[in-house]
Amino acid sequence: MLKKASSIKEALKSPQVRDYSYAILFFLVSSFFAFFVIRPVLSIAISLRKEGIELQKINETYEKNIAAVLKIQANLEEIRPRKQVIDTALxxxxxxxxxxxxxxxxxxxxxxxxxxxxxxxxxxxxxxxxxxxxxxxxxxxxxxxxxxxxxxxxxxxxxxxxxxxxxxxxxxxxxxxxxxxxxxxxxxxxxxxxxxxxxxxxx
Incomplete structure (x- = not known):
């Protein structure tokens, strides 16, 4: 048993084993970081992007409606001097x-x-x-x-x-x-x- 324990200790001191240990530890830390940090950030970014697209569509709709109202107002201002003619016709x-x-x-x-x-x-x-x-x-x-x-x-x-x-x-x-x-x-x-x-x- 002592020989096995000492051989294990010697193996752990090996540069290759330490490199593998660091690699495994880095993988575990990276996985933890990706799951608990990067994933929520990506979800928020995707959600914000969707909201941005929806807001852009809403803004475009508002702009179209405002343009239509301004056009109607311009038409009313144009026919205002001829209101008497319109009242006579209708x-x-x-x-x-x-x-x-x-x-x-x-x-x-x-x-x-x-x-x-x-x-x-x-x-x-x-x-x-x-x-x-x-x-x-x-x-x-x-x-x-x-x-x-x-x-x-x-x-x-x-x-x-x-x-x-x-x-x-x-x-x-x-x-x-x-x-x-x-x-x-x-x-x-x-x-x-x-x-x-x-x-x-x-x-």
């Missing part, structure tokens, strides 16, 4: 008298005599706030004396007015007027759809 009330005035004005512009004019399809305003913007449909029935060229010019003149209007239906009946001078009489029935934007602040 008023907050039906303003049926304005529609009648537009029809008579277009007829007078083309030298057309309006024999009769009636408007129907008027919707009484409800106290309930509108859920969405709906067009206000108005049917105008007109008796005029005109030829077809005047009628064509009359329609173009009316649709070129500031107030937004859409001609949904147009019925023309040609008649021959009685009298000393025969004139072409057109009985015109027109369905006009107009639009208005209710002022939600008033509801």
């Amino acid at each position: 008023p907050s009330q039906p303003e049926l008298n304005g529609i009648i005035k537009d029809i008579r004005s277009a007829a007078a512009q083309e030298g057309i005599a309006v024999l009769s004019l009636s408007v129907s399809g008027i919707e009484i305003k409800s106290d309930k706030p509108p859920e969405r913007i709906k067009p206000n449909s108005i049917e105008a029935e007109i008796d005029i004396n005109a030829d077809f060229n005047q009628l064509n010019s009359f329609i173009h003149a009316m649709t070129n007015q500031r107030r937004i209007k859409t001609i949904k239906a147009l019925r023309v009946r040609r008649e021959l007027s009685t009298g000393s001078e025969q004139q072409v009489k057109l009985h015109l029935t027109m369905n006009i759809e107009t639009y208005y934007l209710p002022d939600l602040a008033e509801n």
Whole structure:
């Protein structure tokens, strides 16, 4: 046993054994350091990188939204001087008298005599706030004396007015007027759809 113990001591004193011992000890220390120090640091670094990417995406989204808001604000500032024109084209009330005035004005512009004019399809305003913007449909029935060229010019003149209007239906009946001078009489029935934007602040 003494010989074995002394041989072990001699072997431990060998340079090769000491080198192996140092190598094993270095490996154990490195493993401990890698597991308990480097690994948490890497986890934190990866987590921070992910958070950085997410924050970058959020910043890009914010920048896009801010750019969109600034664009809308610029558009509003651009149209602000023309607000009166917009209010005329899309008023907050039906303003049926304005529609009648537009029809008579277009007829007078083309030298057309309006024999009769009636408007129907008027919707009484409800106290309930509108859920969405709906067009206000108005049917105008007109008796005029005109030829077809005047009628064509009359329609173009009316649709070129500031107030937004859409001609949904147009019925023309040609008649021959009685009298000393025969004139072409057109009985015109027109369905006009107009639009208005209710002022939600008033509801």
